[in-house]
Amino acid sequence: MTVDLPHAVAMRGISKRFGTVVASDRVDFTLRSGEIHALLGENGAGKTTLMRILYGLYQADEGQIYMNGLPVTIHSPKDAIRHGIGMVSQHFALVAPHTVTENVILGMSPGLRLDLRQAHEAVRAAAAEFGIQVDPEATVRDLSVGQRQRVEILKALYRNARVLVLDEPTAVLLPQEVEQLFSSLRSFKEKGFSVVFISHKLHEVMAITDHVTVLRAGRVAGEVPTRDTNPNELARMMVGRSTIGTTRKPAKEPQSLPALVLEGITALGNKGLPALKEISLSVQAGEILGLAGVSGNGQTELAEVLAGIRQVTQGRVLVCDQDVTNATPQRMMAAGVGRIPEDTRANVVGQMTVAQNMVLETLDQFSQKGTLDRQAIRRYAETLIQDYQIKASPDDRVRTLSGGNLQKVVLARVLTQKPRVLVVAQPTRGLDVAATEYVRSKLLEQRGEGAAILLISEDLDEILQLSDRIAVLYEGKIMGVRTAHGASPHELGLLMAGVQKG
């Protein structure tokens, strides 16, 4: 394969496997000199893996990296820095009690003696040269997140980086800080630097970048100049096109009783900013309502509200006419809400056994006067393992299970309680085909038995295949609700990109 000279970085045929998971599958990535290039994709699409390979944190199993047309080997971040690559990850590597200067020159000062005054001047000059506003003598601990990010960028540039990789740089920033970052990036571009901008926020990609490479499930889903594309097309590339010809029984007669009702729900995210803004939805018994959207638009927070682990600041949650606003997980479950969490591994106790995890939510049913009925727990676990075809024994520690078997444990735990409302978040993320099919068939089975199901998923195929109605979430708001028959992937893509039809 020929590689043009002006390419600052060319990665060719990069593959990386972690165990059986393919994180990168023959990925080609080209970064031209003096451009800002977006690397776009869902969580787990392989963006960070690819850049970690470039920065020497991972070694590719296959493939070759070229810089300025010449093949290079990068075995460590040290190699990467020598080749002029700098990376700013989401988690800053700064020494908080030290000054900006000390952080910038850390590991680079020649000799034993350190002339701090001279170092301050050097850092100040570098900051001025690159137009980065930061005080070299400030202590990092006192800096805001945005300022710390600037220190990280300065650190990379001070080490003569010509290629700058920014891993979701705006995720931690306030809107005005984003503007400042963007103007810095534009000035780098004018100076001939190349920037890789990892993101899953479409409007930022449209605003700042020259080219976009979209990754999906470890593969390149497309590479386009930014000016030739639009958010809708990018959204579709990220989540994939809908498959045609899925078979699914039509919904039963819609039952009159809405089992789950959200009335004007507003809630804050972990950073204290509103993550959900006046969300109103209702889900009928025997219906699957799919909630589509690009990740990070409030899905996680909504699932947590319904799981009873996140408070709302406004609005009401009703389950079968019972008010469960800000109820505890116990009360949610008692009201008939079954919860399949987004991150299953984080929401089971890995060090405990399959049997113990299966009964953890319903211990009262398995104990008399506080003493566990160990026989009953064992029998129960064995029954569920058989019913749900889980490849594990009751005494296996849950953390040793594969993703598919783990999801089945959680499904078994929830579905055995015959929930009237099911809140399911990303139920098939990371699962293989067989496990995915199994989980989906179980959800349809529950729908057939009259459960009201809220299916939160970033996989548009999944939403289209399973849902009776589809709602789209964008920046914490419901952009619209469509029936599954009337919804086209095109229109959903627009809604997911925040474009409301007039």
Added chain:
Amino acid sequence: MRLQVERNPAPVWFGVLIPLISILLTFLLTSGFVLAYGANPLQAVYYFLIDPLSSPVRLIEVLVKTTPLLLTGVAVAFAFSGGYWNIGAEGQLYMGATAATAIGLQMQGTTAWLALPLVIVSGILAGMAWATVPALMKVWLKIDEVVTTLLLNYVAIFLVSAILNGPWRDPISQWPQSPEIAASAIFPRLIPRSRLHLGFILAILVVIGVWYVLSRTSFGLKMKAVGFNMEAARFSGIHVERTLLTVALISGGIAGLAGASEVAGIHFHLIDAISPGYGYTGIIIATLGALNPIGVVLAAVFIGLIDTGAQTVSRALGVPIYLGDVLQATLLLVTLGMLLLQGYRINVRPRAAAPAE
């Protein structure tokens, strides 16, 4: 050449060798010190480890030493299992001892049937009370209990000092020690002419109780879930704060009982040095015993043994008591190191084997 460390638990038979290797290493590391004092290192090992086991009288003395260690060890193991890092067993023990003394002093002329339960309960309650403050700070204000429980130890120790140098100073001897508690409040001896007392039975009962709670009750399962993964426990509907509070109070109560047991079983009055760090040793015992009550029993007996041995060594060989402390500390460090390292394997790889081209 390149050294690579990977997680790889050693085979089971290796576990049997750990004590032997530890003793051998300790012997090698410390024989220089022993020689410097003009004593025979082999004799030191004999008095340190074999002599305490050589006669029933000495064996019983090991169990006397083990009694407070069983209690503080199981108190810490219980707290750690529930994800509550109680470093404050020492202070809780001091408060238990103080309360037990206060009640014991009031029991003149009562029967043991009244005095003993009151002494025991007062020790437990005082330990609980001392544990309450950091526990509430943890669940209400999210203040790290490691710091607060640790700092309260010093408060407790100085408080006892203040009481002993003030209101409770012995009126006759003027020593900073309380008057002796009532005869009815003194724990009965289990074996005549030995120091083994009721506290040992209480400690065994507490260990069995803790084992039962941890392995057989729904509360035990809930608290372990909190200890392993607090967020998953919360998601599963477990009341995390209430669980942490309960765990902290029970742990404090057990440590308080250790204090009451030392006063009523060994000293009969409150003294400054009621505990030579039993609360801190409890942390070592809990860790050595892998937070498992049965492991705690083994670890407590082990520490009780080398505690007794350290005293024997210095007495028999005429070396300073500190040399016994050196032996004890070395053996402990070596054993802890061995237990930690057995989970890893060191591979030696030639450097040349580069990854794929």
